[in-house]
Structure formats: C-alpha cells, structure tokens
Amino acid sequence: MTHDPSTFNKHTIIAWLEDKPGVLSRVLSLFRRRNFNIENLSVGHSETPGVSRLTFTVNGDDQMVEQAIKQLYKLVNVLRVEDVTEKPAVRREMALIRVKVDAKTRPEVMQLVDIYRASIIDVSMDSLVVQAVGHESRLDSLIDLLSNFPITEMVRTGPVAMTRGAAGKNGNGKHARRMAL
C-alpha cells in the first residue's frame, strides 16, 4: 500500500504491557523494524501490579495506525491497546527547564512561570529550574518563551493520557482486542 504523508495524523495510543523482562525492548524493536513513525513514548506503572502502561504518539495514515495496533497485539506480553485520539481524554506532559537568569531577568522569568502555572523548584545565583506540567502544546509555548533567556538544560517526559469519565480499565483485554480488530 502506498502512503501519502499529507493524509498522516498524530495518534495517541495507550498500551498495557505485562511487566516481564525485555517487554519494552520487544515493543521498541517492533516499532523500529516495522518502520512506525513514533514521535514520543513514556512508560510507567499502572494501577495493577505487574502491568505497565505505555503511552506513545504515532504519526501515520489510518492504515498505518491500524497496523501498529495489530502488530502490537501480536506481542505475547501486550495485554491491550487503545487509540484514544478520537476519545475525550486528558493528555499531560512534564518538563524540567533550567533557565539562565541574572538579577534583571529573574523577575521576568518568574512572571512567565506564574502565568503558565508552572513552578520554580531550584534557584541559584545565575539560574532557575522550572517545573511545568500541562498539555504538550502549552509546554511548547512556555518553552518557546523561556528560550529567550536562554534555556541551558531541559528534559521532557513525553505525554501520558487518560480517557475522561468512568471508562478505561485494563481488565478485559480480550473484548478490547476484538473491538480493535
């Protein structure tokens, strides 16, 4: 099948993985060898012991995203995969940003931090460390502004997501899987 980049969309996908040795390596190796275009990814514990939760963003057309989900399901340790792009969901990312400041720019930075409801978690004579949590577009714009001071160090976690309301539970993998196919 030929793929036209002008039809590509970003999809946010959550995968629940059994917490077994090598699982993340299997997932990453799959993304690489199937040539899936992964923009970011983050992984951590879920509410269930032994189950970790992976959130990632894939860029592609519908067929490519369908393939990514189906191929993930073929990994024995993948319990469930959900594309939350079209669902009401909250997405949040965290960033730590070290900004170079002097006596004159420090108040300006602090003002920006205030506006963005971020916080300052470390202070020294010539720098500040800003902690920001929010939708990634909001982080983008904060980072854009802070880069004028300039930024000397930064780390972003990559977004995590959760659907709104009572939905979302990693219990019934089989049902979710059938629906996805």
Add this chain to the structure above:
Amino acid sequence: MKRTGAQIVWEALIREGVTTVFGHPGGAILPVYDAMPQYPVRHILARHEQGAGHMADGYARVTGDVGVALATSGPAATNLVTALATAMMDSVPIVAITGQVPTTLLGNDAFQETDVTGVTQAVTKHNYLVTDIDDLARIMKEAFHIARTGRPGPVLVDICKDVLNDETEFAYPEEVDLPGYHPYFGLDEQAVEAAAELINNAHRPVIIAGHGVQMAHAENELRELAERAHIPVAMTLLGLGDIPETHPLSLGMCGMHGEARANKAIQESDVLIGIGMRFDDRVTGDLDAFAPNAKIIHIEFDPAEINKNVPADVAVLGDAKEALQALMGKVKPAQHKNWMAQIEEWNRESQELDILNAEVDELIPPMVMRELWHVTEGDAIVVSDVGQHQMWEAQYFLHERPRQLLTSGGLGTMGYALPAAIGAHYAAPDETVWAVVGDGGFQMTIQELGVLMQERVPVKIAIINNGFLGMVRQWQELFYEKNYAGTPIQSPDYVKLAEAYGIPARRVTDRKDVTAALREAQEHDGPFLIEFQVKEEVNVYPMVAPGEAIDNLLRRRIVQGPSGLQPAW
C-alpha cells in the same frame, strides 16, 4: 518428584509428544545431552545448527506439529538464526532450545555468551531466557503452546547452564496462563454472510489459496466450495497442492513466476477470494494495478494480515476450515462457462509458449522436473531449494496434495532443501522424499550429507547444475545487460563426493538418461544423488518484473526452426 533442569526439558518434550529432535551439542547444553539417554527420543546429529533448524522445520511442515532443535550457546545459537527466520516467515512451528552461560556469568561477555533472546527477537514468535529452574516447566509448556496455536511460528527457549543442573520438584502445568495471548477469536459469521453474497453474484470469481489452507487442513472444504460455485483456484507457492494441480479448476501457481492463465484470471476477476494467504509482493506485483476490478474477500487467521497489503472489501477473520464450512451452506451452485472458456483460451496460448512443447535437444531443467513427476507418479514429498530450479519444480511438478511441497517461500533461504528433506523423512518415513537443489544452494548446506551417511536417511537428491547462481544470473541477463558478476559457480565432482559419503550417485548429461536415473534413485533402498548437468543459460518464464502488474508478463520467445517451433533462449 525431584528433577534437574535438564530432565525437566526432556519431561516436557515427552509430554508434548516429541519423538525426534535435531541438534548439535556443546558446553552449555551438555546437561541436556547427558540426560537424553534416559528418555525415549531419537536425536539426529546435524552437521551445522542451521541444518538442525531446517530439519525441525521440514519435520514440522510435514506433520503440522512442532519440530524441535537443540543447540548450545554463542556461535551455535547464532547458527540457528537463519533457520528461525525461515520458519518465522512461513509460519512454521518450531521450538528451539539453546544452552546459555550460567546466570552468574550473564552479561559478562563470558565464553560463548551471546544475547540470544536479543538476537532472535525479530525472528521468533516469542522467546524466553530461563534464569530460575522454577520457571522452566511453565516456560516449556508456554513455548509449545505459542508455537503451535494461532498463526504458528518458532519459539526459542534459552536456558542458563546452572538452571539445567539445578534440581527442583517437577510438575508439568496442565494449562497455560498467558493473559496477553489470544490466538483465536472464532469465526466472524457476519462476514461469512457478506462473502457468500459477493460470491453468489460473481461472474468471474477466482480463489487464491495459500499456505493457510494447508495449516487449517481445509483442502477438502476448499475443493468442495470451488466445485459447488465453479470457481477456478490459483495457488501461492506455499499453497501448491491445496487443490490437485490436475483438477480442472486448478490454475496452478500465480505471481511472479506463476501461470499466465492464473495471473490473467486474477487481473480480470470481479470477485477475488484470498484464503490463508498474505498477498506477498511476489503474488501481487504492482499493488496499485492488482486485480483492479475485483471485490476482495480475505479469509485469514491473523488480523494483522487483513488490510496490510491489499484492502479487503470483506474480511473474514477466522480459520480457513471453519470459514469454508460456513460458506458452503450459503454459497449457491453455479456455472461460469464463459469465464472458464476464457481461461482455457489463455491456457491454450501458454501451451504454445511452453518449452516442453518446443523442439529442444538439450537437457533442460523443466523436462527433469516433469520427468520427476512422472517417475514418482506424483506421489512423493518434494523439498526444493531456492532459485530457478525452485520455480521450475513449482511449475512442472504437478502437486496433488497439501504438505507435498516444502520450500522456503518468504525468506527464500538457499541451503534449505537438504536438511528440510531430512526432517521430512523423519516426519513421514514411509514416503519417498526428494530434495531438488541448485548447485549454489546445495553447496551451502552440503555438509548434511553426513546425516544421510550416518543415519542411512533415504532422501533422494536431484542437483540441477547449471554452473550459475541461476536466478541471480537471470536478473543480470534481463536487468543488468548480462553482466554476470559473481554468479558463475564451480562445483566439486558430486558423484565422487557422494561416494566419499557412501551414497550411490549418477551424473546425467543427456536427455535420454533422465528417466532411467530418476527411476534408479526412486527404487533404490537408501539415499541416492543425481547430478543433472543442464543447459546453463535457461530462464524461468513467465516472469513478472519486480514492481510490474502481474499480467505484464515476460515470455520466452519461440521461433520457427527447421523442424518445428524452437525457443530463442
């Protein structure tokens, strides 16, 4: 009862019904070999671990159940990789067991340490590293379960040497608990309804039957459906034998080197039914030009194959056998006289271009393949290697039944045939097994002649010696202006070589000696080797150039000669 890790491996194999294993020992796997004599299994010593892997593969393709390969750590495990990749591509169930350095040395670059689970991740359906003896029985159970259920495939179990020596209380689990593994969901009945509707309204239907029909043991259902609804059946390379090639509805193989009638019928079809096949690029050619007017029905086990290459109008997710049985009740009897007449017309044109119908004095491979079919009366297991001879075998041996042809389709692994034929013999000791090999591929796993010698395995070998890596030479001729760089290949004296292994052998250089030599080999009680020194520069036709539409066929030119039609080579 207390058992060592090594004993647990065998206890598990026995409980999984294993009677024959193919392997090659070494330090890390030694405890397993040490325990072997206590158990009722036969061990076949491959001369190279790739050979052990292909033997397990041949065994599995014939029995439809798991083949087992054993190897030690490091270089032995990496030698297995090609065989695992071959099995992965063609969905063959294998369990490979490798020894690993002791847990205390893991990650230390210890002697003969390789990250085998890392290396084999992409070429196995799943793999395990066992570092605790209390996981071993469960993992063995899971390995067999994963290998043989759903879409089958190879599973590797890498076991640390200290685990093999440890002792524990042994109990083999009855059930597996794999919450993320759901091999089968049952048949999609609604889709069956929609498929029947399309078939009942078709005027130019075609089935493409694949390897999945064989894995589902659905050949009878396929035939019944094809006959009832009067649908001609094209087959993929790995599907050959799904319906007898002598059946009036058989179109033979389709794809890059398929029959013209099969490819043309697919292109002109209004309803195309893919059954247990994955629309490989050797089948479809240019995807944008593939079956342009057809509604596509795809009957397939693995959801990821649906819409992967060819979007399905009706996707029937399910087992081919169940799906065909369900369809039978809904599909109406039909006659497609005009359609079959059109196909017969294409077939007649092809016959005129068939090299077997031209005046040829030289010894040519298609004739050897057709004679092999005559001499075996079509009743043999044929294992082909990779290259031109593989395509000629596919075209000129008329396969009667599933699991009769074993070949490496997806990976195209040269060196597959001899070891896989050995595995096939152990799976079906009463059948005649022929290995059809090229002079190039044979020299890749030639060392397995040692197994024929040591075990008196009655495999018959037909070497098609054309002095070239023929399939590559053909591409050089057609697409690289005959720049035969790196493709001429010399051979040893195969007859002497066979003698050195105590295997009787013949060399055939003349057409008139073909039948007698084949017959002698066929009737000989034991292994036999024939070298056919064939005309060198012969091409496989028809051929679809890569990336072209499958009805855009390159054909052999046939010209009027002094005494009849002759190929213009």
